[in-house]
Amino acid sequence: MVRKRAPDEATSSLFDDTPFEQSEPGLSPVQQRSNKGKPSILHQPMQSIAIRPVDRGSLTKGDLLLWLKIIQEIQQMTPARSYSLPMRPLMIFMNNERRYDRIKTQLRALNRTQVEWNNSTGKDKEVWGVSTLISQAEIIKDGGTIMLEIELPGTVDKGVRELTQFSAINLLLARELHSTAALNLYRIAVAYETNPSHLTFKRTVSEWDEILRGASRDPTKELVYKYMKRDLLQPAIEELKQMTHLDVELIEHRERGGRAVTHLQFIVKAKAQPVVKTVDPADLLAKSALKSMGLRAAEIPAIVDQYGAERIMRNVEYTQAELAKGTVRTPRAYLKRAIIDDYAQQGEVIDAKLPKAKKEKPNMADVALGRFKAWRLEEAEKIFMEMTRKQSEAEWNEFANLDGKAATLVRAVKAKGLSSPLVKQAFFDWMATKTWGPVNNDTLIAFMREHPDQLQ
DNA sequence: GTCACACAAACACTCCAGTT
DNA sequence: AACTGGAGTGTTTGTGTGAC
Numbered sequence: 001m002v003r004k005r006a007p008d009e010a011t012s013s014l015f016d017d018t019p020f021e022q023s024e025p026g027l028s029p030v031q032q033r034s035n036k037g038k039p040s041i042l043h044q045p046m047q048s049i050a051i052r053p054v055d056r057g058s059l060t061k062g063d064l065l066l067w068l069k070i071i072q073e074i075q076q077m078t079p080a081r082s083y084s085l086p087m088r089p090l091m092i093f094m095n096n097e098r099r100y101d102r103i104k105t106q107l108r109a110l111n112r113t114q115v116e117w118n119n120s121t122g123k124d125k126e127v128w129g130v131s132t133l134i135s136q137a138e139i140i141k142d143g144g145t146i147m148l149e150i151e152l153p154g155t156v157d158k159g160v161r162e163l164t165q166f167s168a169i170n171l172l173l174a175r176e177l178h179s180t181a182a183l184n185l186y187r188i189a190v191a192y193e194t195n196p197s198h199l200t201f202k203r204t205v206s207e208w209d210e211i212l213r214g215a216s217r218d219p220t221k222e223l224v225y226k227y228m229k230r231d232l233l234q235p236a237i238e239e240l241k242q243m244t245h246l247d248v249e250l251i252e253h254r255e256r257g258g259r260a261v262t263h264l265q266f267i268v269k270a271k272a273q274p275v276v277k278t279v280d281p282a283d284l285l286a287k288s289a290l291k292s293m294g295l296r297a298a299e300i301p302a303i304v305d306q307y308g309a310e311r312i313m314r315n316v317e318y319t320q321a322e323l324a325k326g327t328v329r330t331p332r333a334y335l336k337r338a339i340i341d342d343y344a345q346q347g348e349v350i351d352a353k354l355p356k357a358k359k360e361k362p363n364m365a366d367v368a369l370g371r372f373k374a375w376r377l378e379e380a381e382k383i384f385m386e387m388t389r390k391q392s393e394a395e396w397n398e399f400a401n402l403d404g405k406a407a408t409l410v411r412a413v414k415a416k417g418l419s420s421p422l423v424k425q426a427f428f429d430w431m432a433t434k435t436w437g438p439v440n441n442d443t444l445i446a447f448m449r450e451h452p453d454q455l456q
Numbered sequence: 457g458t459c460a461c462a463c464a465a466a467c468a469c470t471c472c473a474g475t476t
Numbered sequence: 477a478a479c480t481g482g483a484g485t486g487t488t489t490g491t492g493t494g495a496c
Binding site: 457458459460461462463464465466467468469470471472473474475476 | 477478479480481482483484485486487488489490491492493494495496
């Protein structure tokens with residue numbers, strides 16, 4: 001959804017000390033706007049977020065990821081002039097174990113690329129700054145241990161410390177984002193999620209273009225907003241909605257009376273119904289088919305999400321037929337390959353609209369999330385089974401009378417009650433959310449701390 | 457065995473042109 | 477004006493080679 005207009009000085013800028021507006025829960029944006037200027041304030045100066053490479057410089061997704069991983073490590077350390085980080089975790093995180101050439105290339109880019117920030121703050125104060133993202137890096141091998149000795153420029157170091165802390169989960173999600181723009185929007189969104197107004201800073205279209213692409217624009221190439229919106233903004237917003245706990249909404253500002261969009265801003269909120277997707281009966285069927293073919297519980301959700309129930313079911317059938325012929329040695333591996341390459345479809349006319357088969361890659365964030373959700377469902381079921389009859393009936397009646405359920409679910413609740421897998425999942429999911437709150441970063445991190453064994 | 461370098465395929469991005 | 481397809485270009489990633 002796109003908002004036409006929003007308040008002009010709706011949020012503080014990045015580097016100033018102007019307080020965020022304090023919003024009050026339950027107030028509409030209009031009401032909140034009318035409250036502007038009231039004394040309740042929240043200081044949250046944040047530097048180093050909206051950085052724009054200059055002089056045709058650019059930072060790739062990989063460069064930024066390495067930088068984020070480094071600052072996440074640094075955020076856990078006491079402030080110092082230089083920081084000493086073990087290389088191995090960095091390289092594993094970057095999927096570049098033993099690949100010093102690649103890490104070095106990225107460190108060079110972080111050291112070489114000048115970034116700029118430019119903020120008008122409040123009334124008279126304006127800040128312009130230029131820096132690189134790291135001022136020095138050394139890889140030191142001393143016997144068996146290999147350390148990265150790193151120094152940050154002063155302003156960046158200050159900003160990094162004040163930047164909303166990046167959790168390990170934030171970074172796992174960040175690594176899985178496909179586009180550079182999504183990664184850049186994500187780190188901005190994470191920093192502004194806790195802003196009471198839920199509004200990011202407001203910048204011109206071209207500033208956002210450079211901030212999100214992580215590259216300065218060739219001045220000879222004209223920036224066309226409609227392309228930017230289609231190719232850069234919308235995919236990035238969509239990716240964040242799908243992959244993270246955040247809902248991001250674009251606000252387009254136009255000149256008074258004009259039609260051209262001149263400035264942009266985003267609204268960032270945690271999802272009301274976090275990452276859990278609506279249960280589709282076809283998906284449940286596909287999941288149960290995969291399970292019966294011997295696939296591990298942890299890998300099933302990702303496969304269903306990626307390839308869809310229809311493709312899975314036809315390849316399950318195909319694999320079962322091959323199995324009957326005696327040509328398949330390991331059904332689990334064969335089925336996975338069959339789904340990825342869509343064996344069942346080969347030899348027929350391939351539907352061009354089928355999703356592209358992507359390379360399979362274990363996704364730690366997904367695995368952790370999947371196990372967390374499964375664990376919650378199991379625990380909720382245990383609690384339910386231990387309730388007195390009176391208690392359990394009260395729970396069930398509350399769930400059964402909830403509004404807003406999909407029609408399929410309502411029918412299943414009436415017809416089959418808890419004996420329907422669809423209803424069972426929805427009910428225990430509802431109970432888990434009621435008991436422990438929504439699945440979000442905080443609860444997931446707490447789960448990972450308490451149950452490290454679940455993540456082996 | 458480790459590392460730098462090179463190459464290529466897969467994937468992502470940019471931007472133009474054609475269609476609705 | 478809004479939408480869509482796709483060619484051309486840049487980035488990421490997997491793999492091979494040779495020096496040490």
